[in-house]
Amino acid sequence: MSDGQDSFDEASLTVAHDAANAFEAVVPPIVQTSLFTFSDYDEMLATYRGEKVRPTYTRGLNPTVRMFEEMLAKLEGAEDALGFASGMAAISSAVLSFVEPGDRIVAVRHVYPDAFRLFGTVLKRMRVEVVYVDGRDEEAVTRALPGAKLFYMESPTSWVMETHDVGALAALARRAGVLSIIDNSWASPVFQRPLFLGVDLVVHSASKYLGGHSDVVAGVVAGSKELIGRIRAETYPYLGGKLSPFDAWLLIRGMRTxxxxxxxxxxxxxxxxxxxxxxxxxxxxxxxxxxxxxxxxxxxxxxxxxxxxxxxxxxxxxxxxxxxxxxxxxxxxxxxxxxxxxxxxxxxxxxxxxxxxxxxxxxxxxxxxxxxxxxxxxxxxxxxxxxxxx
Ligand SMILES: Cc1ncc(COP(=O)(O)O)c(C=O)c1O
Structure with missing residues (x-):
């Protein structure tokens, strides 16, 4: 009589395969995999030529992470969004996608301290200057913006809760031809939807309210297809601060409430x-x-x-x-x-x-x-x- 060992491998593989497809689950599955395989040479070639969009490796694209990104994009009213391993990965990737040596960033004062340190270390070494303004003073903002590459906002700021008229500041940036970014972690899209107010890009520490259960460190950037496409192409794959499928799954769970x-x-x-x-x-x-x-x-x-x-x-x-x-x-x-x-x-x-x-x-x-x-x-x-x- 067989001890069953000879058919074990085949049985376990079938179970795993069926499990991946079979559930009509109310909670989405976690696609916890680093890589995805191809059925044949032509499919692989078409994917690498960009003729076919499908996951190949989780650092680039993963279905669970994508589900989180699409959910957040809907909440923010964005065309697209990109998930990151932390809020700081989202902020640094977004900012570094749009600046080069000699550029100037205008930021509201009292930004989140690690964003302040990013500006004062990495960006300083890149010879990107950051000037701080009181975001409540629209004349000061108007004076500072001409010639800047980015306008970085946080409203409310996360200690003294300084608030700004985000729509008015976004309009000033647009008029000056300056790309605007806002950290929207405090309000979440439930209470503030900056893209509707004219801001170009929204970043979040998803570790905060989006996750909502203090069990995940994550970040996200949302905006137009064009701007998110630029981040996806310029910094996202190379800085590599990728959101993990399990963390994306926790965020999907959190965002439902x-x-x-x-x-x-x-x-x-x-x-x-x-x-x-x-x-x-x-x-x-x-x-x-x-x-x-x-x-x-x-x-x-x-x-x-x-x-x-x-x-x-x-x-x-x-x-x-x-x-x-x-x-x-x-x-x-x-x-x-x-x-x-x-x-x-x-x-x-x-x-x-x-x-x-x-x-x-x-x-x-x-x-x-x-x-x-x-x-x-x-x-x-x-x-x-x-x-x-x-
Ligand atoms: C307002 C704000 N923005 C960004 C961050 C950075 O996010 P993370 O810790 O997920 O990198 C934090 C973290 O405390 C924060 O409070």
Missing amino acids: LPVRMRAHQEAGMAIATRLQAHPMVEEVCHPGLGNRLPAGLAGTSGLFSFIFHDGVDVRAFVDRLRLFKLGVSWGGHESLVVPGEVVLQQKAEPNSAVAFGISPRSVRLHVGLEGAEALWRDLEAAIAAASSA
């Missing part, structure tokens, strides 16, 4: 920001939703904002007394987080970093998660009371 999560972050974030603003130990709350109306182009707010304590609060004691808010960077997941400004300023040791990022040492940044506003407020209130000398 994006609108629901964003509304919950907004509601809890607003409730807490409003109470902090009324608290006697708080000097200022930096939250774009606290004015009479939202800045132009912004349809809602997320759970990330910062506030500045009055002198009589020991920030260290406050942070250490928090129970629900965990000490940690990043944001966008279920959990509520706190980051003290002073710690960030120590870590970011560049000269002028306080000026560059607008961070006060008496400030803390909160990410209001999904645990429930009442419990979170009680946590904050108790910690402020324990840390106040008055």
